[in-house]
Amino acid sequence: MQLSERPEHTGLIGDQPAGPMESAESEAREYRMDGGFSVGWLIAPATLWLLVFLLLPLAGIVVFSFWKTSNAGMVPDGTLEHYAEYFLSEGFFDPSADKFLTPSVFVKTLGSTIFFALEVMLYCLIIGYPIAYFLGMQVRSFQWQMTLFLMCMVPFWTSYLIRAVAWLPMLGRRGLINNILVSLGIVDNPVSIFLYSELSYTVALVQLYVVLSVGPMFFSLVKIDREILEAARDMGATPFQIFREIIGPLSLPGVAIGMIFIFVLLMGEFATAVVVYGGKTSTAGTVILNYYGTANYPFAAVNAIMLMISMMIGVVIILKIVNIRKEL
């Protein structure tokens, strides 16, 4: 694969299909940069910013998870009691309860958050991939490609909360979906399964996140060299073979990036649950907020760490399946 020989980071957003620019581009690349501003001054402000607002807070979470809760907040300590509480309460090795050897309530919440994220990811893949395929492979003219793609991406630049709120008039007992179902004669009376149910939550999340998975998939599909497909076709490959042998494998990195992106966002999800699920469910995110609200910072931190660890495991698993380094 030629792409793998490019060491530069082209990125997943700004990356554009290889066009006639290619030759001039590679010439420009061979050219070595000498002059220019000093690297140190260029990176110093942003590095400092990331240190203060990204690395320190994360380090803080780790440190505070070992501190002790006290009346006046926290005191420095090296206790593991919050971790113990996380894993043991109402479950594992809790001999007093009859729930001996069952996962604790926090582990269960985390598990359901992961499971739910995977479910939504699967739907986003099934719904989003054909869209990316259509835009990347079927639409021929570059202008149309970009126009149709931007139409998919516009919701990304609008308020996420408002898009969740917009589901309310659709879902209620007297909502639009019920109206349509009744007038079509599919159901006799309005059904109340839509609002504040797991179904509505799933549908809303898929709608909110699917556009994010289309982007990376589109970029990896649009980069595929048409001549390879032409050659395969000339040699008598069926459309299915072409997909299995060429398009599928070459678009896999884009799929992985899209999935990683929505996976991490879904794991931290908490607002949609309140808006369309009426706060009836708890996610790993809402648990963290609850404990923050009661000023039990160390326990909120433990929850945050567990969320982060499971996220990292998920990302590593996806990266093990697909090597996206080629793509970046």
Next chain:
Amino acid sequence: MAGSTPEKSRKAWIKSGYSVYYAFFLIFIYGPMIAMFVLSFQGRRGGTSFPMRGFSLYWYEKLIEPSTVGDLQGALGRSLVLALVVMIITALFSTMLAMAFRKKFWGSGVLFYTIMSGLMIPGILLSLGLAILMAEIGIPVAWWSSGLGVHVVWTLPFGFLVMMAVFNRFDGRLEEAARDMGASEWTVFKEITLPLITPGVVAAGLFGFTLSYDEFARTSLLSGEFNTLPLDINASMTQRIRPTLFALGTATTVFSLSLIALFVAVYMFLYRRSR
């Protein structure tokens, strides 16, 4: 080429099949919003669902008039100021970083992944970490300090990727030519580099502005005593839902969309000029 007629018509069928699917997809992602737009013009006696009882701007008027709950105008103002500042910092930082990344330097890999992790770490975690940290040190959180900090962490990777793509297809020989003719580094940047990368800088700024303007999770624990607009919207969810919320949603969405249109127009203008 064996482009026989049945083959061609089969392809046309497949393509129109995909087009229909794409149309359904657009309905899926825009449908709820359109329903909300329509309902925001609900009559005075109407509720939060269809049918429409008349047609009025009543709920928009309710939106503008001062109310006892919440501080909508103030929240909007804060969100706009915050988004503007985030936009400037994002455009500036991502340009500087992408310029630095044109050379190989020690620790560039670590820095790259640190920037990118701003994209990957859930907002709630950053919000929590910084909120606890500041509580412990004793600095009060506020939208213009801690809020600004985490917003830039979120928008920077987007702007950075845009600028990396810009510099990736940038011809460094132009700068070298100017340097050979004795131009100083500042002159080279001002006269050669900047005019060529301006469209990219605008695009990076667009990401900064819109992502910050709509950001909720990252500000949730960090805005202090004054809300930004998304926080205000979220707070109003706890009360009974009224069409005012739809009017607000419509207004802020229309604002976002016209902003994107404006940025695209500026981008196109600058892009043509930079050719």
